[in-house]
Amino acid sequence: MSKTPSARAPFRRALIPALLLLAGAGAATQVLAPRQVLAHGDMVPHAVDTTGLKPLGKDWEASNPYRGSDRAKEIGATGYNQNCARCHGLDAKSGGIAPDLRYLDVGADGDEWFLERIRTGAERDGKVYMPAFEGILSQEAMWAIRTYLDSVHEN
Ligand code: HEC
Numbered sequence: 001m002s003k004t005p006s007a008r009a010p011f012r013r014a015l016i017p018a019l020l021l022l023a024g025a026g027a028a029t030q031v032l033a034p035r036q037v038l039a040h041g042d043m044v045p046h047a048v049d050t051t052g053l054k055p056l057g058k059d060w061e062a063s064n065p066y067r068g069s070d071r072a073k074e075i076g077a078t079g080y081n082q083n084c085a086r087c088h089g090l091d092a093k094s095g096g097i098a099p100d101l102r103y104l105d106v107g108a109d110g111d112e113w114f115l116e117r118i119r120t121g122a123e124r125d126g127k128v129y130m131p132a133f134e135g136i137l138s139q140e141a142m143w144a145i146r147t148y149l150d151s152v153h154e155n
Contacts, residue, residue, distance in 0.1 A: 045133065048079035048141035056139045060115065063108040066147045076148030079141050087130065092152045098130065102154045111146060118142050 052071050066072035081090065087098040094100035104110045119142070121132035133142065 045131070045136045046079070046082035048075060048082070048137060048144065050075055050138060050140035050144060053140050053144060056143070060119075060139065061143065063111040064143050064146050064150070066143050067150065069147060072144045072147035073151050074148075075141070076144035076146065079137070079145045080148050083133070083137065084145065092149060101149050102152050104149060104153070106150055106153050114146050114149070115142065118145070 053066060053069075053075065056065060080088075080092065084101070085092075088101050089095050089098075092101045104114060117130070118137070119132060119134040121128065122130040137145075
């Protein structure tokens with residue numbers, strides 16, 4: 001009487017409709033209580049107001065031009081909470097859905113990896129794990145978010 005795959009199949013058949021039901025309930029909650037659902041940041045990407053930061057040209061910087069800037073950190077914190085927190089966690093403390101960005105390398109190596117990911121996102125086997133932010137966030141906003149992440153870095 002060991003659990004063969006066929007013995008488990010009926011359970012799986014019951015589980016899938018249950019999950020769909022849950023997903024449906026989630027959608028309904030969003031209509032009824034948007035504030036609660038949006039607690040981890042909005043589901044739609046948000047342009048970030050980068051007023052006060054040195055404007056960057058069209059070319060991509062190789063490393064963070066705002067490193068250490070308090071204004072960039074402040075703007076980046078908002079940008080992060082609106083665009084990244086729903087997956088990477090509030091205050092960059094991951095709840096496990098996506099990597100914990102406090103552990104990203106600081107310095108130029110980390111900058112390069114950060115920029116690559118934020119621009120192109122992450123996709124495998126046709127599944128989007130992380131959306132691409134190029135064309136959604138300005139280069140200024142991306143580096144501001146990087147500055148914020150540097151400020152909460154942990155080893
Ligand atoms: C829809 C969920 C989602 C959103 C929104 C999201 N990410 Fe991600 N992110 C992921 C996942 C999942 C991974 C891991 C991808 C993989 O496994 O290849 C990831 C990976 C990364 C990495 C690489 C981390 C590492 O340790 O290698 C960086 C950097 C990153 N994200 C930055 C951001 C930033 C900045 C934002 C906001 C502008 C953001 N992400 C928004 C889901 C998300």
